[in-house]
Amino acid sequence: MKKKTCLFLLIGCNIFLCTVHATIKLPNIFQSNMVLQRGMPCRVWGCADKNEAVTIETEGKSYKTKTSKDGKWMITLPQHNAGGPYTIIIKGKNTIELNNILYGDIWICGGQSNMQFHVSEVKDKETDAARDNNNNIRLFTAGLATDYVQQDTLSSGEWKTCDITSIQNFSAVAFYFGRHLQENLHVPIGLISDNLGATSVETWMSNDALKQFPQFSDYYNLYLAPKKSFKQLNASFAEMKPTWEKAIYLTNDPGLTEEWYKPSTDITTWQDIDVPGYWSNNELKDFDGSVWMRRTFDLPENYKEKTFRISLGQVDDYDIAWVNGHKVGETFGNYNWRNYDVPDSFLQPKNNVLVVRVFDAGNKGGMYNMFWDPRLAGKWKYKTGAKIDSASFKKPVVVNNYIFGTPALLYNGCIAPITNLAIKGVIWYQGESNADRAAEYRSLFPAFIKDWRTQFKQDSLPFLFVQLAGYMPEPEKPANSDWAELRDAQASALLLPNTGMATAIDIGDANDIHPKNKKDVGVRLALAALKKIYHVDTAYTSPVYDHMEIKDGNVIISFKDNPQLISKDKYGYLRGFAIAGADNIFHWAQAYIKNNTVVVFSNDVQSPKAVRYAWADNPGPLDLYTTKGLPVAPFRTDDFKLGTEGKTFEYIP
Structure with a gap:
């Protein structure tokens, strides 16, 4: 995955907002040009001297509080309709003025390198300044930091108005998602790009979320349970x-x-x-x-x-x-x-x-x-x-930080600082780094979603994710696939409410784990948001498997919501299907569309038992689409034991 050496300069960075008191300080998520969430009470917080009076003034109204003994304060602004720009003034012993503030929808854009992938890197370069100089889209890229305990503010980041220049080093998936939303909803959109290439899902989970899983116990007890920061551990070791x-x-x-x-x-x-x-x-x-x-x-x-x-x-x-x-x-x-x-x-x-x-x-x-x-x-x-005798050797506890895979570290440094922020939802493109533990991801991923909903204090926080694109060579015959198992684990999270999935199976690159078509990915996420979250009647998503029926040696596959199916093959053939009988061995199958179902059969399997579709790291060209132009999502009808079962996170101290 994409990894940048300069990121290591940030490892060990500890930022504690309220360490030095005297004047009002804001977490750096609060800046001019930002978006605040419309339609929800919005918390604004910071620190100052203990018992200092703090006032927020905006639109001719004042909101007041006093700091606590530790110098922290929070004021909740009432919910507000979309619009702006507005000015917000925070007063204590000093005054901070935030200008050009919009109320709209804030989306956190997380994951690994395919979310981090910049607009400047896409295949078809973005040059439409007339369309992209959009003051109603605001961009924020969160700085990276790691720690064993939750941090108070992000290490860096700046709110920018969207224009043809500012988008170039911004997440391409996030930008195309936000642009499609803004152009269809006509409300301000704030995008917080908060991600890092090559990271596993457990790096983005909170300490509390990891505690429930036994495979993290040794690591949790050694590093997280003591609640000591990098700074404290480094001082003790020194x-x-x-x-x-x-x-x-x-x-x-x-x-x-x-x-x-x-x-x-x-x-x-x-x-x-x-x-x-x-x-x-x-x-x-x-x-x-x-x-x-x-x-x-x-x-x-x-x-x-x-x-x-x-x-x-x-x-x-x-x-x-x-x-x-x-x-x-x-x-x-x-x-x-x-x-x-x-x-x-x-x-x-x-x-x-x-x-x-x-x-x-x-x-x-x-x-x-x-x-x-x-x-x-x-x-x-x-x-x-x-x-030495390792059994008796006195091994000190030291900061042990692998930024791409150490549990909770990126959550504590990059997500915890903004969990008091009211947001509309999350888009997520990640999973490649968990593919070799895909069966474990089936439990980690929904736990991760629930965790963020808890941490952001929004029980129904919308969560939309990308099902992994095709990658690596096509298989000669049906076989086990870690990436197919990971896609299957991703799709299982749709059982959670307020979730949606953008399927990218048809826009991958066999030779590049970072396919350069990020525009379709972002638009498909936006379509999922419009359908699942904003309830726009004209929006649509990829069909997902519903149930099967065995009849006369054929398997008839039905999909949820009865989508209008087409084959892109001029003869009506459908590639990517495999079928198995009682021996659980899969064979390539023939398939065709009939009454918006798919009929699957094979001369090698007289008594079929199960069907799989696009079940490979890279299933190759596919033909099964809807009349709206989206591919059918990969699926399996079986519950056979998977190749990654029993493979879980292992921490070697």
Whole structure:
């Protein structure tokens, strides 16, 4: 998935709005140019000195309160019809004025990289300034932050009016969704893009939501239950680290006493090892303690920068790194990424010696993930140093932050700061990172939806999501598919009220996990919103499976709401169907439309039992559509055991 190295600069960022008092401060979601939710009471909150009087003035009316003992305050503005612009003035010891405020509908646009994907990256470039310079659409991209406890404000973000320039670095799916809504509803639309590529759903769930699932218990008890922030854990570790290092971590290691980190070290007896990889998969599988690993590297030709970044990826559990005998960094925690900027004064054009002391305190061990920078992958030399008994080794609790998959961290940093905001709903495009645990997603995804409804204090908060597009090669014959199972898990969430699904099965790209047609995705989400949430009679969504009937060796498939079906094939054929008999083995099937049902059959299956449609990572070209132009959603009629059953989140401390 799309991952940007610069995001790691934000890891460990802790922003506490009310740490420093004196004057009124607002969370940064409250700015000029923003949208407030129409038709609902709107909470405005912030901090100041304790017992300070706070007043909000707008449209000739005043609303007053006093701060609590911790300096926090909240004022609820009465519900308001769509419109604007308005000015809101907040007064205490200082005055803050917010201008160009609109009342309309706010949608949070979440998920992973296909939601993060920018307008500038779409296939058909957006150049219609006359249409896109729309003052009634406002855009906000939330900054990234992570923590074990809920934060008070977002790390960054700015409300912008929609124009041909501001949309370019904004979520394409969100923009096309918002534009279609605004042009059909004629009310202001506020879009909050709050997402990150490659993230799993559990990273966006609250601490409380995770508590109910046993697979998160070990992680929850170690990191979330204590309710300690990154800042607090880092301070505790810094305090105990000198004593711990002297007594435990850096003791009895010949590599330190003999200075194996120096380039002059004799390595003729050192052995070869492949990097990246876990020690549990090689000759070090029974070793816990320090292993000294070494290789050389050259700088790129004509390299003129002041620093050179060494990216070791993820290391289980701790590491210290040296370049040409100079210590360049150390990190604790097996999920944290190692990015060390080496000063040019330490470097030479060729044959720089990189030495890493990798310390395994139990479990797998090793430098195991160099996805970000594979330049250092390959053969290394190694020699074992200090050996420990992992069962008795004192392992300190450190911040262990894998931004893409550590449960609750992105919720706490990116969603918790805005849960007091009144919003219209959520659009969501995510699931790729959970595909290998698709059966688990069947329970996580609805729990996630319910969690956000609880956190936003809106029991019926609308939630619309994208069913994953096709990706990877087409199968030669029917087979298990993680992505098909994930789509099936997504569709099961439609059992929750106020949900809707946009099917993207026909607009994927076999060779690109980021298909560039985001316009149709956004419009399909908007159609789902218009139909399911705004109850516009002319709106429509992809048909979903309802029930089947077996008759004369055929399976007759019916769909909910009796849609008008067509085949895009000129002969009326329908691709993508598979059928199984009593042996539960699927065979490709023939199918045709009859009276807005689909008749499925195969000469290989005389007594059919079940049907699957578009059941593959990428089912290839499909023909089954409605007269409105939307594809039928993938489905299965069976309840056979799936390939991902039993695969759940695993945390290795």
